[in-house]
Amino acid sequence: MSQVAGKEETKLKRGLKNRHIQMIALGGAIGTGLFYGSAESIALVGPAILLAYLLGGFIIYLIMTMMGEMSTHEPVAGAFSHFSYKYWGEFPGFLAGWNYWFLYILVSMAELSVIGIYIQVWFPEIPLWVSSLTVLIIITIINLFSIRIYGEFEFWFALVKVLAIMLLIALGAYLIITGTDGASIANLWQHGGFFPYGVKEFLLSLVIVMFSFGGTELIGITAGEADDPKKSIPKAIKQVIWRILLFYILSIAVLMILHPWNEIGTDGSPFVIIFKEMGFGIVNTPLGEINIPATFFNIVVLSAAISVYNSGIYSNGRMLFGLAEQGNAPKFFMKLNRNSAPVVAILFSSLCTLIAVVINFLVPEGAFMRIMSLAVAAATITWGLIVIVQYKFRKQVDEKSLTFKVPFYPISNFIALAFLALLLVMMTQSGSMVYAVIVIPIWIIVLYIGFRVKKRLEKRT
Template sequence: MRTQTDEGYRHALGNRQVQMIAIGGAIGVGLFLGSGGRLAATGPGLVLSYAAAGAAAFFVMRALGELVLYRPVAGSFVEYAGEFIGPWAAFASGWMYWINWAFTGIAELTAIAAYIHYWAPGFPQWLTALIALGFVMSVNLVSVRLFGELEFWFAMLKVLAITIFLVVGLVLVVFAIGQATPHNLVSHGGLFPKGFPMVLMSLQSVVFAYASIELVGITAGETARPHEVMPKAINGVVWRIAIFYVGSVALLAMVLPWTAYRADTSPFVTVFSGLGIPWAADAMNLVVITAALSSCNSGLYATGRILRSMAMKQEAPRFAGTLSSRYVPIGGIVFTAAMFLAGVALFYFLPERAFNIATAVASLGVITTWGVLVWCQIRLRRSGHLSVFPMPGSPYTNWLTLAFLVLVILLMPFADRDQRVAFFLIPALAAAIALGWRMVSRRRTVNGGRP
């Protein structure tokens, strides 16, 4: 049985917060910002890309659910990797997850600066990013309960915005108002106007859009009654994937021709602006900023817990294991915030590509995390464990999911130049992690096997 002293945390998150953190993780800037550019580059066939990635995400979440109910722990998949694969896997997956959030945070801060610039073009964008970082870091450092409350309201705003769009979009399509019609899926060059390969090339950005769904597993270490709360939260994420992601992209492709969308404009703003609603752009701009703040907020929360779990095993800097008097992993949070701050410089050197490069690199961490979860669930089953929340179709669905993730990586060098940058970083990342693990192993040998 898990006790408070096992992790050092308080069980400050209840069902309401965990449910909303799960929703917040399943609705991100990848949908609010990225879907417009991908529709413009891919066409209506993007719906298939979202459906395929959504199916993979479904199995990842159910694998996570089985692992969480086996042993709820704040270290989440890092702890599972250590138990079911080996200590080296825990080390590698923990740092790859940190890379995911470090680059995601850079992307989100870049987005916040750009969208505040929409309202205040004369205000320095670097200062906007700094203020946003200071805000989310303060929230995380104060208390877990404050984080949960803020994320609850962030998620509420995102869900409200998506729900309004779904209702309005359905009305437009059903009553054929304006240009809205199901024929938009095929009447402007067909379902694949730029060829089916473009659908495959979009998979990386779509996987990034689904990133952070696994965050609900990390909350397990600070959740009261996890065996009751977690199955509900995980199942909730699954059906929201189908509605909020696949449903939204399908409606976007029907409400307007795919040629109406642009990479530099939120597709939701494009739709509402076309209806002649004067305040639509400002309202959606606020939602996009909120989504970006929510992502940064969640990133600091997640990496703080992961880094502390690793620091306790001397696999991360010692100060990353520091726990404040409010039971907050202050060291890990500050460590990630420093990376966020350093990464903002990317915006100055490559302002037009910073967001895409950051999301492409972040996707490598997402794919690693998903792969680790699916593989750990295979090993859990092989150990003879009988779960009360089993992953459907295992082990066949595990292998299909792993094959999908490998396909996404193999396609990256054939996509755009930003994905190629991320792909060719893989050897450097692997070498750095291997070197780090060698140093950790050598230290343990000197210490007689102790962390």
């Protein structure tokens, strides 16, 4: 690439089909939150977690439609910060862009931490940091190729997860019908009842649930590279949310029917733990006994973590590209390679996630939860900004020009904001999450200082 970028060298290409967009959103949402975090949520609230997913799914659907309404009207790269800047102000745009970038850096770091845990199921002698570093390098290289190659890669990665969940549901249905190894639908109301721990725990579980749904807003990021965003984005939103709800609720219900929910534990993925404890599908091989279902699902949860990390590197690169276009990040983040991938932005984001490798090297135990609580706090900021900006957006555009609209506007905005406020309140009730709530105002102040410094530098030049 020449030093002086031409028109085509500073513009992202539109290469994503509807199937790519749907799978990118699914890839962002169906990951560690389901395959690893569901154990924590089940232990916290029991079978009532199914209701929590329904409620959380409704709220995330509203937020997705808010992002979708703006993205279909004005498809651009770095949509979060672009809309915040245009329809609210300079600092909200600055905050939206950098906070979302920070959010997915944290999510990517968490995924890297979990990847090592899954690898150790087969190779316990491999340190967590080695697995993390290996995946980091491979995914970074993939993201440096063209957007269509990325889209195909993520499409097949996400497809593996979707098919695996469908297989789990089918296998679970078979075991439930045959009553194999004590599988019974009665497990949903036995062992303390369907709602065993009360309202407080139910509300607290919503925090974990909402983290699980994080990533669906990637539909807004893909708008700038969708072939036909006015058609593909609304279609993807409607299809993705129902598929996510179906996969989450059915798969977790099957897990709790197959095995008493209060015996699942939190030492790994419940998808793997349950089949290990049931002893179903064990075969003898020259290498010893192998639990086929447990091994298969460990492969799936590993691919899920890699898939979400892949989505994270993708979104971070595009967000930095958008920030640079707006002047909120250095212009060198706009540098594209000959495949039209934002090479500098991708490499910088990947380098930041290297912190996860360091954490896994220094303090391997508990690394995931430390990073994840911060990610939930950052996600709350992002969702809140989407809700507020869409409210302002609707007041500044001609409603007749909108091809896709948020249902129940503006009531839906108020409902979503009240729900997000509830999340923050509930996080203060958890010892492992309260520090993340404290970090929110500190993080906003740090970004504001950075914003003021940027403005002063602009005046000097």
